[in-house]
Amino acid sequence: MFLTATNLTYYMLEMNYVTPSDVVLGQVKIIEAGRRNRNFKVLVRDTGVFLKQVKAIDPVENSTLQREAECYSLARNHPEWSESIPRFLGYDQRRKCLALELLPEAESFVDHQFYRRELDSQVAVLIAKMLASFHKLHPLQHEVELSSVSLPKRVPWILFFHRDNNRVSQGVIELGDRIRADLDMSAVIDKLFHGWSRTTWIHGDMKWDNVLLMSDTNRDYRVKLIDWELFDLGDPLWDVAGFIHSFMVSVVGVKLRTVSSTERCDIENLIDHMKPFGEFLTVLWNQYALERQFECEDARQQLLKTMEFSAARMLQSAFEGLYYKNLFSQEAEYLLALSKFILKNPARFIEEIGLISGEDT
Numbered sequence: 637m638f639l640t641a642t643n644l645t646y647y648m649l650e651m652n653y654v655t656p657s658d659v660v661l662g663q664v665k666i667i668e669a670g671r672r673n674r675n676f677k678v679l680v681r682d683t684g685v686f687l688k689q690v691k692a693i694d695p696v697e698n699s700t701l702q703r704e705a706e707c708y709s710l711a712r713n714h715p716e717w718s719e720s721i722p723r724f725l726g727y728d729q730r731r732k733c734l735a736l737e738l739l740p741e742a743e744s745f746v747d748h749q750f751y752r753r754e755l756d757s758q759v760a761v762l763i764a765k766m767l768a769s770f771h772k773l774h775p776l777q778h779e780v781e782l783s784s785v786s787l788p789k790r791v792p793w794i795l796f797f798h799r800d801n802n803r804v805s806q807g808v809i810e811l812g813d814r815i816r817a818d819l820d821m822s823a824v825i826d827k828l829f830h831g832w833s834r835t836t837w838i839h840g841d842m843k844w845d846n847v848l849l850m851s852d853t854n855r856d857y858r859v860k861l862i863d864w865e866l867f868d869l870g871d872p873l874w875d876v877a878g879f880i881h882s883f884m885v886s887v888v889g890v891k892l893r894t895v896s897s898t899e900r901c902d903i904e905n906l907i908d909h910m911k912p913f914g915e916f917l918t919v920l921w922n923q924y925a926l927e928r929q930f931e932c933e934d935a936r937q938q939l940l941k942t943m944e945f946s947a948a949r950m951l952q953s954a955f956e957g958l959y960y961k962n963l964f965s966q967e968a969e970y971l972l973a974l975s976k977f978i979l980k981n982p983a984r985f986i987e988e989i990g991l992i993s994g995e996d997t
Contacts (some may be wrong), residue, residue, distance in 0.1 A: 754914070762857055
């Protein structure tokens, strides 16, 4: 049974997520929130339930939602982890439906950044501590056995995209051709592929949308991380890079709204627009490096690799934007140009945006 606004109340009653009195008294409010999945927010008095169900019986979609359910189940064994994610309510294997605590008062980092127009160092510290705490977890023996069966332990596909013959659209074909034509750029991506580690659990899809902020009356924040469908064993720097990548993509988006459709990408101008984020990223990285106990020189190398990963994530964004396009878009031009610059000059990019790593202070 696929859930709809019509039958959802009956399902909630069947699963004991609401009571008959909640329904009779009109205390249940259903909000459709579908994106890639069939999502619903169900408000019940001052709290609620978030339901995520696959849109079709598809092996890939089923496996990622199952993986997310296993992630939430595992987190219950680790207080540091469970505190930074919504509470797990259950997984309905038959209907392929995940149920989580709804956080009605939470706002995404996107909304926080857009509406408040500020970057709070307190938030940078909290995000860094949350990621580092998660990346330092030591799986229990039965969890290692589960991971060896359920988690694919894949290298992100964008790190071998240029070696594939991915022909989903003419725009994607051109992206692959351009990457292959630049031997220096291809070499760095190959290095990232071969240097991929599987040292810890990772979220796998870190971005602004998946970071929720909750504040109390004193404006002290708590951070929650959502959407764990790409949970895996992998390289922890990919998570840090994913969050930083969101800053880069946001700059490209703002820039595209102010230029003509034929204007060529000005890399130096793009980097200038990244500079206001330098202080926030400095706090974020240095706190993460401190929590992970990186030695000074090691921290520098890890930061360079993180920036290279961020550049690779920009190529992934370019791919996603070109998936249905036959012409190479202006957005893809900007993403490719900035990605290429960072892959070839990560140290220069770090310096120019004003990211001061701990060993430089």
